[in-house]
Amino acid sequence: MNQNLHNREIILLGLAPVTKDVRGMWHKGYPIHQGETESSINFATLYAHEKGIIPDQSALRQEWLNFVHTLLTAGFHLHIVPFPEELNRPDSLYHDAVFIRDSGLIFRGIWIKSRFSVQDRMYEGEFHTRLIESKLGKTVVTLPTGALLEGGDINYLETARGSFYFGGLSRSNKLGHDFVREIIRPDHYILVESEGYHLDTVFTPVVSVENCMVAVIVTADKLCPRSMQSIRDLGVDVIEVSAMDSSGEADRLGDYAVNALIAPGIMVNSSKFTTPGVEEKLQDLGIQRYVTPLDSFRYAGGSVHCLTNEVY
Numbered sequence: 001m002n003q004n005l006h007n008r009e010i011i012l013l014g015l016a017p018v019t020k021d022v023r024g025m026w027h028k029g030y031p032i033h034q035g036e037t038e039s040s041i042n043f044a045t046l047y048a049h050e051k052g053i054i055p056d057q058s059a060l061r062q063e064w065l066n067f068v069h070t071l072l073t074a075g076f077h078l079h080i081v082p083f084p085e086e087l088n089r090p091d092s093l094y095h096d097a098v099f100i101r102d103s104g105l106i107f108r109g110i111w112i113k114s115r116f117s118v119q120d121r122m123y124e125g126e127f128h129t130r131l132i133e134s135k136l137g138k139t140v141v142t143l144p145t146g147a148l149l150e151g152g153d154i155n156y157l158e159t160a161r162g163s164f165y166f167g168g169l170s171r172s173n174k175l176g177h178d179f180v181r182e183i184i185r186p187d188h189y190i191l192v193e194s195e196g197y198h199l200d201t202v203f204t205p206v207v208s209v210e211n212c213m214v215a216v217i218v219t220a221d222k223l224c225p226r227s228m229q230s231i232r233d234l235g236v237d238v239i240e241v242s243a244m245d246s247s248g249e250a251d252r253l254g255d256y257a258v259n260a261l262i263a264p265g266i267m268v269n270s271s272k273f274t275t276p277g278v279e280e281k282l283q284d285l286g287i288q289r290y291v292t293p294l295d296s297f298r299y300a301g302g303s304v305h306c307l308t309n310e311v312y
Contacts, residue, residue: 008075008076008077008263009076009077009079009310009311010071010076010077010078010079010261010308010309010310010311011078011079011080011081011100011106011132011136011308011309011310011311012068012071012078012079012080012081012100012307012308012309013080013081013082013083013097013098013100013128013131013307014080014081014082014083015060015061015064015083015098016083016087016088016097016098017083017088018057019088021089021090022088022089022090023057024055024057024060025055025057025060025098025296026054026055026296026299026300027054027055027057028054029048029049029052029053029054030044030045030048030049030053030299030300031045031096031120032045032046032049041197042197042300042301043197043247043248043253043301044247044248044253044256044298044299044300044301045299045300045301047248047251047253047299048299048300053299055296055299056296059295059296060296060297063292063293063294063295063296063297066292066293067292067294067304067307068080069292070268070290070291070292071261071268071292071308073290074263074266074268074288074290075263075266076261076263079135079136079311081131081132081135083097083098084097084127084128084130084131086123086127087123087124087127096121096124096300096302097121097123097124097127097128098297098302098307099152099300099302099306099307100128100307100308100309101151101152101200101305101306101307101308101309102114102116102121102124102150102151102152102198102306103124103125103128103129103151104125104128104129104132104151104309105151105154105156105180105309106132106136106138106309106310106311106312107156107183107184107312108312109137109138109139110138110139110140110141110183111129111132111133111136111138111139111140111141112141112143112149112180112183113125113129113140113141113142113143114143114149114150114151115142115143115147115148115149115176116148116150116171117148117150117171117172118150118171136311141183143175143176143179144175144179146173146175147173147175147176147179148171148172148173148175148176149172149173149176149177149179149180150171150172150198151309152168152171152197152198152199152200152201152305152306153167153168153169153170153171153172153177153198153199153200154166154167154168154172154177154180154199155199155200155203155204155205156184156186156310157205157207157213157262158312159207159211159212159213160210160211160212161212161213162186162187162188163184163186163187163188164186164187164188164190164205164213164234165177165180165181165184165186165188165189165190166190166191166192166199166203166205167180167189167190167191167192167199168191168192168193168194168196168198168199168200168203169191169192169193169194170193170194170195170196170197170198170199171197171198174191177189177191188234190227190230190231190234191227191230192223192227192230192231193223193224193226193227194219194222194223194224194227195222195223196219196222196246196247197247197301198306200258200259200305200306201219201246201247201256201258201259201301202218202219202222202223202246202247202258203216203217203218203219203223203258204216204217204258204259204260204262204267204305205217205262206237206239206262206267206282206285206287207262207263207264207265208264208265208285208286208287209264209265209286210264211264213234213236214236214237214285215236215237215238215239215281215285216231216234216236216237216238216239217239217240217241217258217260217273217278218231218238218239218240218241218258219240219241219242219243219245219246219258220238220240220241221243222243222246237281237285239278239281240275241257241258241273241275241278242274242275244274244275245257245258245271245273245274245275245278246258247301253298253299255270255271255274255298256269256270256271256294256298256301256302256303257269257270257271257272257273257274258273259302259303259304259305259306260303260304260305261304261305261308265286265287265288266287266288266290267282267287267288267289267290268289268290268291268292268304269290269291269292269303269304269305270291270292270293270294270297270298270303270304271291271293272289272291292304294307
């Protein structure tokens with residue numbers, strides 16, 4: 001595969017249509033979801049609930065259209081599948097489904113289906129699986145009993161110097177990641193304990209135009225020391241960012257800049273990093289930056305990485 005095309009094929013879900021019964025995405029507010037641990041609560045939705053935030057549908061739609069345009073400009077090939085009609089009913093408003101990342105992992109000819117620790121999101125996984133099975137012809141693989149896995153806790157990349165699998169232990173468990181490891185057999189396998197409700201809210205790799213992982217960006221104070229050491233042992237630059245480039249802190253919502261889609265020499269996210277020196281470091285590494293604001297989605301705790309899923 002041409003290295004410049006590596007990881008450029010992306011699947012994403014269209015917006016839920018506005019109907020006479022459902023007046024748009026999150027039109028009754030953002031649902032608050034939590035997994036099995038206290039730290040797995042989605043801080044952004046808690047923030048939005050406390051502030052009474054309901055998205056303006058025109059602004060939300062424009063953000064999404066700009067996001068699609070940005071991905072195309074950055075050179076990604078997109079598969080946009082329609083939002084499941086079954087999830088767009090008054091009695092079934094699980095609209096976190098737009099975050100197609102969370103429902104599983106595409107690897108070669110298979111779709112490794114997530115098992116959500118958040119029970120309210122189980123339906124999303126079912127409908128995404130049907131879409132990917134029918135639209136992309138992938139064979140569905142399900143997890144063993146007791147395994148938990150959400151795609152936002154997975155960051156997998158294939159580089160010129162081997163493959164890397166980073167697995168978050170917030171809403172997923174070791175059994176779930178170990179199952180995927182046996183299928184993918186990555187060269188490097190790192191499990192990460194963090195306070196982020198998904199790994200992609202506190203962590204992103206950085207890949208050079210030569211398709212080498214040259215750095216990782218982490219919200220260091222949200223990762224446990226053992227996990228930080230495992231990341232440092234990889235021997236790449238570790239770029240630490242503040243909580244405000246993640247989910248935020250205290251009563252301040254962050255910008256989720258770390259929730260990024262990457263490809264060789266490319267990074268797309270919803271905000272420039274506010275931590276001093278980070279944008280300059282990315283420039284020094286030769287990373288071409290694309291920024292597409294997603295405020296309406298930020299209140300749901302998701303951003304560019306959540307809205308996309310690679311087709312390997």
